[in-house]
Amino acid sequence: MRLRWRGVGRLAGVVMALGCAGVAKAEPIDLMRATCADFLAMNGNDQSQISLWLAGYYAGGAQRPLLDIGKIAAAPAALAELCAKTPQTPLVGAETRIVFIPAPAP
Numbered sequence: 001m002r003l004r005w006r007g008v009g010r011l012a013g014v015v016m017a018l019g020c021a022g023v024a025k026a027e028p029i030d031l032m033r034a035t036c037a038d039f040l041a042m043n044g045n046d047q048s049q050i051s052l053w054l055a056g057y058y059a060g061g062a063q064r065p066l067l068d069i070g071k072i073a074a075a076p077a078a079l080a081e082l083c084a085k086t087p088q089t090p091l092v093g094a095e096t097r098i099v100f101i102p103a104p105a106p
Contacts, residue, residue, distance in 0.1 A: 034091040036083030044076070050091070051075040057092070058100045075099055 029038075031053070039047060055072045059065070078099045082089070089095050 031092050032090075035087065036079075036089045036091060036096075037087035039091050040080060040083050040087060047076040047080065051079060054079075054092070054096065055100045058097050062101055064101070071100065 029050075031050070039050060042050065052072060052075075055067060055075060059067055079096060082096065082099060086095070
C-alpha cells in the first residue's frame, strides 16, 4: 500500500509540474483606458471575449436583462469596423456602446 501512494504522489507532482509549466499568465487589461487600437491589436478570440464583456457591461448599465445573441455574435466585426475608422476612440464609451445597445431616440 505504501508504494502505491508514493507512485500516486509522484504522478501528481509530475502532472502539476507539467500543468504549471504550460500555463501562460494573462496580462490584465484596464478596459476604461483601452482604445480601439488596443482592440484591433487583439486576436480574434480575445476580441470575441471583450465583445461579450462589453455587451454585459452595457446591458447592465442600461438595466436591460436581455441579451441579443445575434448582436453579440456580430459585435466583434462591427466593433472592428468602427475601430478601424477611429482607432483613438476609447473602447468603453458612447461610440462603442451603439454596437451593443441602440442610441436612445430623441
